[in-house]
Amino acid sequence: xxxxxxxxxxxxxAAVYWRPxxxxxTLTHTGRLWTLSTAAHTVPFVVAAGVLAWLKPVxxxxxxVLLVHAWAILELYAARGANVVRRPLxxxxxxxxxxxxxxxDLVDRGVRDLHARTRLVLERGRLGTxxxxxxxxxxxxxxxxxxxxxxxxxxxxxxxxxxxxxxLLLALRTDEAGFATVANLAFSGATWRLRRRLxxxxxxxxxxxxxxxxxx
Amino acid sequence: xxxxxxxxxxxxSRLVRMDQTGHTTVAEWxxxxxxxxxxxxxxxxxxxxxGYFAVVSAGEGQAEQVRDLPVDASLVILRRPIAGG
Numbered sequence: 081x082x083x084x085x086x087x088x089x090x091x092x093x094a095a096v097y098w099r100p101x102x103x104x105x106t107l108t109h110t111g112r113l114w115t116l117s118t119a120a121h122t123v124p125f126v127v128a129a130g131v132l133a134w135l136k137p138v139x140x141x142x143x144x145v146l147l148v149h150a151w152a153i154l155e156l157y158a159a160r161g162a163n164v165v166r167r168p169l170x171x172x173x174x175x176x177x178x179x180x181x182x183x184x185d186l187v188d189r190g191v192r193d194l195h196a197r198t199r200l201v202l203e204r205g206r207l208g209t210x211x212x213x214x215x216x217x218x219x220x221x222x223x224x225x226x227x228x229x230x231x232x233x234x235x236x237x238x239x240x241x242x243x244x245x246x247x248l249l250l251a252l253r254t255d256e257a258g259f260a261t262v263a264n265l266a267f268s269g270a271t272w273r274l275r276r277r278l279x280x281x282x283x284x285x286x287x288x289x290x291x292x293x294x295x296x
Numbered sequence: 297x298x299x300x301x302x303x304x305x306x307x308x309s310r311l312v313r314m315d316q317t318g319h320t321t322v323a324e325w326x327x328x329x330x331x332x333x334x335x336x337x338x339x340x341x342x343x344x345x346x347g348y349f350a351v352v353s354a355g356e357g358q359a360e361q362v363r364d365l366p367v368d369a370s371l372v373i374l375r376r377p378i379a380g381g
Binding site: 090091092095096164175176177178179180181182185186203204205215216230231232233234235236238239240242243246247248250251253254255259262263264 | 312314315316317318319349351353354357358359360361371373375376377378379380381
């Protein structure tokens with residue numbers, strides 16, 4: 081079913097009309113496709129490494145290179161996912177304190193505290209638990225074992241970081257499935273794979289989201 | 297006869313735009329001030345014409361996009377469109 085742009089849906093869906101509207105079913109399906117795709121990218125290298133070492137033990141160094149290559153593919157994908165919540169290197173925006181005040185008004189105290197430590201806003205949704213940053217969001221699926229990483233942003237120059245986060249949070253609250261449809265999926269995989277690539281504060285937030293998801 | 301004292305001041309509602317300054321209050325009104333409401337409605341329409349979307353809180357973790365100014369809402373927030381990165 082194409083993305084629904086009717087009343088109640090995000091107007092931004094009109095820009096991605098060809099995408100099926102996200103749902104629990106489509107997210108589970110997407111997760112499986114990512115797992116298959118990851119296996120298709122890595123298993124051939126692992127098999128080739130094993131076959132080479134078995135046929136000619138002298139080729140073991142080449143097998144090792146193949147294994148490193150397979151491992152690098154896994155890590156690169158996870159790093160791509162982690163990048164969606166990585167903060168760009170820049171100085172503090174002059175209007176950040178004002179924007180932070182508005183964002184603080186939108187969330188409760190526990191979420192405010194987590195944001196102060198991690199710069200990510202935790203938001204419980206129907207599809208899972210979200211962590212919203214200034215240029216992307218993580219969706220920890222029920223059970224906490226799989227995470228989807230989305231690239232999504234406000235294409236406006238010079239907005240303070242907390243304003244960017246508030247934009248995404250309000251869009252998410254307006255239409256969660258629409259938000260997951262509009263956003264570009266950068267990575268879907270095991271939570272532990274992503275955790276290793278995240279900066280320490282974001283790891284804290286991911287752990288909090290996974291715990292929240294498991295407790296539902 | 298003196299008018300009955302008002303038990304409570306009318307609540308001030310705000311139309312806020314998220315922008316480069318953090319946020320800007322575009323309009324303020326109270327339910328008992330028709331002229332302020334008119335000004336707020338005009339400002340609201342002008343912002344929508346500029347490409348902003350208006351959102352009001354609809355309970356915990358929920359928000360609703362509105363196309364007409366909800367006069368009884370305490371806070372209406374104007375946001376820019378989002379896009380996949």
